Amino acid sequence: MEPGEKVLSDVHLYHTCECLSTKESNSVTRFVIKLQSSDTDEIGDNAVSADQDSVDNTGHREVITETQHIPSCLEVDEDGDLILQRDGNSFNSEDTAVITLEHSLATELQDVGEQVWAGALLLCDFLLHHETDFCQKSVLDLGAGTGLTTIVAAMLAKTVYCTDVGESVLRMAHHNVEINADLTSNCHVVVRELDWCKGLHVQGKGNFRLSEVDITDILQAEVIIAADVIYDDDLTDALFKTIHLLLSKGPPKTVYMGLEKRLVFTLSDLDVVCPAYTHFYEGLVRLQQLGCEGRQFHYFRLDEDLPMYLNYNRTKQLEIWAIQSVIPNG
Structure with missing residues (x-):
């Protein structure tokens, strides 16, 4: 990419956004979640109605959820942060919840964490569909960005550490956690800076x-999540070093990663390839081979047809991967 060139996520195309006049280039989106009915496990029951479903070319059933419009006049405080007018519990009689999120529409590569990407939405679907696996657990969110996955995890878990790098993205994540506090009132959410390149120490x-x-608590986390963090080889290497350390300490745990295979055409290959994804897979193999004393690491892709709780374009390039630390005969 050329210096100053910006990248754009297409997630905002599926939602109604309105820019805040006091914050340059930032927008606010309300993500409507269609919660699973308590009396059925069928995928179709997550749909609004049969005639509102659509099927994309991957064979996944896309559930169209209602997108709520942002009010024409947004109130902000003296710091320019959004003030929400609350009307009680966000869970209504139709079993929906609404996450209000401040985010950027386009950024330079180093600031892509301030955007919302489809891998995060897939991971949110996974968390919501397997809610009993995360209920009352301690969760670490790596590269949390806007905090969307943190907020969904906090709807289920006991404690969530929301981590990323940089004052701007951390302030955004903290703000988003605060304005969605009605959804996460039963969870302790902590926002901290965790730089994979510096290792796990005070920073x-x-x-x-x-x-x-914080480090002691993070090492005791039972579940680790990460979304849309595979796009730069050096960062991927640093991420795997961090994951290796986390899996080697504390209780056995599982890492769940939501990602998108980004296809590019290269002159060197004269073909469409996924270099970042290939590097990621090679890192998985090295991590398993490396292991650690007294523990084994296993990785696998989760191939299941998840219901769609949020509205986005789910393509076959979106995947969930898991990495587990196991104590043999433990």
């Missing part, structure tokens, strides 16, 4: 500084 400054207590 950062101010309100997002990672402390010794």
